[in-house]
Each structure stands twice: as structure tokens, then as C-alpha cells.
Amino acid sequence: MAYKGRRINPQRFSKGQLKILAAILPLLIFMAMPIIFIINHAFKPMEELFAFPPTFFVKNPTLENFTKLAKFFRTNGVPLSRYVFNSFIVTIVTVALSLFLTTLAAFALSKIRFRGRNMLVHINQIAIMFVATAVLIPRYLVICQLRLIDTIWAHILPLIAVPVALFLVKQFVEQVPDSLIDAAYIDGATNFQVYYKLIMPMIMPAVATAAILVFQQVWTNLETSNYFINDDSLKTLTFHMNALVNVNNTVSGQGMSAAAALILFVPNIVLFIILQNSVMNTMANSGIK
């Protein structure tokens, strides 16, 4: 550490860093404020929600909003647990299937030579720029044709293929040395064994990142419930929470809506905190070649 000119990624905290922190502090506050506000709002009792002038921080936190939310769903006919169940099933199945198919494809696209490989890689690369809302109508027609309307698969299948996820995982599989794979083949491993026993353990950081990506897309998705599902009991928690936000536009509904928003937000952030180290590791390889 004799060299002093280098300042990227310092090992320990020094006074010079305070200047940088001070410089980005206003932005940090701007970015954090809405989230801090929604957390505070969710725990406010009725009189604080109505308070004038409006308050930012909660003074007497209560769980009132959450219990009201549960009660609201109970009177609504379909119990809250049903939506929680739907959301969990949909999210788990989609993430699992998506990761499985993505890693399988990534393995073949970077380690098996076959006709049409480059074309597939190229198409996937272009599809990263795919804007889902732009093809909502044709997607609806496809789902109609496949007779998936009003089935749980309408939530799952459209969200399995995530081109960015495949792209990131593929970048990682390419880093696995060919010699290692050849050695495994010589020892008599099948393609699937190579994939499962050799590649998978080595690309775990990328898989974690892909998991976050897919999770966020599925968890926050409204499109499938909105357009592909008519049956109320098959819609997801996210959809109903959002519907609730829109219906309860009054001040009294605000606390409930904030609680709903918080409930939807928490799984995202928890998952990200758990996996953030892997994410940064993957992102180092995110370059498009």
C-alpha cells in the first residue's frame, strides 16, 4: 500500500471519504425519504394520518393499519391467505423454473457447440431490449390461443424467459475453464452431470442475481393478473394490494395502503440484502461483448 494515488475501493474509512459522503448526502436523503416515509406512514394511528399539518415521522407507532388491512380482506369474500398463497406459489414456481431453464440454456449456449448457437445468442441479446408493455396485446392473443386464460400458468409461463438473466448467467458460465469440463467428460460424465455437478456450483453468484431479477419481475407484476386472469380468486397479492390502493383513495384508506405497500416491498429488500454480495460479483461480468 505504498502507492497513495489510488483511491478506488479503499480498505478502511478515512476523513477524506467524509467529503464524498457530504457531497452525495442530499441525493441519499432524496432517494431514501419516500421509503422512510412509507414505513412511518404504515405505522401511524388514525389521528396522525389526519393530522394537520401533516407529519413525516410517526409519533405513536401502532399495528392498527395492518389489522385493518387483514379485516378489509376478510369482509371482501376471498380471504387474504388465498392471495398470499397464490403469490407464493406463482413466485416460487416461476423463479425455480426460470432459473432452471436459464442455467440449462446458458450452459449449452456457452459450452456446447451446435448449429444455430450464435444466432440464438444474438436473438437473446436483442431481446434484452424487449419492452413488455409494447407487446401486451399479442401476448394476450398467444395466451388465449394456448388456452391459459384463467389458469395459474398465465401468471407463470410469460415471465419465465428473462433475456437479461440468461445473458448474465451465460457470462459466468463462460468463465468456467474448458479444460475442467473436458476433464469431466473424459472421466465419463454426461452433459447433464457436467451441468449439475460442475457448472452449477461455480455459477452460484450469477444464479443468485438472476433469482433477484426474476423475483422482482414476478412479485411486482400486475400485467398477468390484470389482463390474463378474470377469476378473482386466482389473482395475486400484489394485484389486490394495488387495487386496494386505488379504491381506498381517502385519507382513512391511506394507512392501509401504506401498510400494503410496505408488505409488498419488504420481501424485495430482504432478498436483496441477503444476496447483495453475489449480485455485485455477477455485475462485474455484466459487460455486453
Added chain:
Amino acid sequence: MKQKHAKNKISRRNNDYRAWFFVGPYAAVFTAFILVPVILAAVLSFMNYNAIEWPEWVGFLNYITLLTSDEIFMQYVLPNTVLYAVIVGVGGYLLSFVLAWALCNLSKLPRTICALILYAPSMTTGVAMTVLWKVIFSGDQTGLLNSWLMELGIITDPIIWLINKTYLLPIVIIIGLWSSMGIGFLSMIAGILNTDETLYEAASIDGVHTRFQEMIYITIPQMKPQMLFAAVMAIVGAFQNGLVSTMLTGNPSPEYAAQLIVNHIEDYGFLRYEMGYAAAVSVALLLIVQLFSKMANRLLTDKDETTVKGGKRYGIQRQKN
């Protein structure tokens, strides 16, 4: 090339068949829910289709209408979209680079905390947070922003933020910027952290002294692949956002003040049921995104790929320690 082929020779004859066993499932889902819809959109855009009657072939009529007689599109949607894309796309991109660079000058714990704070908004996707924006921008004195501004004495009467067309687009843009530090931002942090340390030493001997010089001559060339990835993500993000304004003010927004191209598609597709026309707008949108991504590619593609690869591999090893 030939030699590499020879190296991987084990049972090459069956490779096509085996490879499709692996790629097939993904390819099938990809084809059904991404490729076919895109092609269908392209076909539909040449038709007149109202979701009830059988579609009727109209040739380029939809595109001609879009370019010549769609006044809402030309007068409101296009300028709004351009403004939004410039500020949230380009501005957000530059901002995320500057922030990523600043964060990389911090030690690990404060960096992780700051990164989490900056990244968190992009996880909300705007929709669940509608309630929040509605409270902040509420049109009477109970709105947080109004109450603050009145307390500070900047305004005397509450402003009706979400109906007033002067404020609508800026609000949507601010929310867009707020949630723009997504996965591209993370990739930039990783890119900066993984630049080759020795290069900084060498450059310092060669007379690079200021941080700005370091950034221009070393950091950016070293992380071009990540810069490109972030650019593509920023472009896609800038053009596919639009839900926020629908959630805040409904679709179409008052006097089309915050109408973006995505809202325009929804308006025609699901409110007016002119699906052929909506498809034409969709195709235009996909083309615009492709065009800008091509431009980013041109600007940021690295000619000297070997050094980048070396740097990247180095980066991975260091991260694992």
C-alpha cells in the same frame, strides 16, 4: 477456430441433439412469450383489429396515420417521451455513473449501505408506491409537499399538483429518476471496483494526477462493457416506464400532460380497442429502443477486447478473496 473444434470433440456428432435438450425449454418459452408476440405485433400493425371482428389488412395505413395525422402523438406523446427519455435515460445514466464512482471511493460498509439506499427505489417499480406519491403531492394543505412549501413561505395557496399540467410531467420525471438506479447502476459499481489497480499506479507515473483524469483515462475505458450494459438498461427503462402517470392521474392524463408512448399504446389498445394501431405504435417503440441501443453500442463498444477480458478475469479472482 478449427483447433478449438477439435478440442471439444467428445461425441460431437450428437451435439446438435444434446444441445437442444438444454436450450430447448428456454427457447420454447422465449419463442412463445417474447418472439411470437413481437412478430404478431409486427403483423397486427398492418391490420385494422378491434378485438371483436376478424382483422382486416390495411397495409401501411396505421404507420401513415401515426406519422401524419395522430395529433395527440405528435403534439404531446412524442415531445413528452423525448423529454422523459433525455432526463431519465441520459440524466439518470450520468447520475448513476457519478454516484457509482463516488461510492467506489468509500470503504466497504458505508458503500454497501449507500448502494442499498440508492438501489432500493428501483425495487418498488412505482406502482405499489402510488399511495406515497399521492400523499406527498396531494392537492390540498394536507399534502406533504404543499404543507412544507407553505411553511417555508414559498407558496401561500396549495398547488393542485396532479391535475395541473405544468407540474405533471416534471413529477413523473422526478419519480422516474428516483427509481432509475437499478441493475445498471450496480453493474457500474462492480465495473469500477474491478478496474486493474496497477493501471492507476502506472498512470500516476505517467503524469495522471487528478481524480478526474483518472476517471477519464483509466476507469471509463476499463469498464466499457459495464457502461454499455448500464446504457442498454437505462434506454429500456427510459422507454418502458409510464405506469406511474396512469396510476397517479389515470389514462389519458389531464390534457395529455404526462402521456408517454407506453400510455399511448395502452390508451389505444385497451381503452379504444384499436389494437392494430396500438401494435403499430408498439413496433415504433421497439424500433426506437433498438435504434438507441445500437447507438450506445457504437459509442461504447471496446475495440481492444483482450485487455478488458484480462481485467475482468482479474476482477473475479480479487472478488473471491
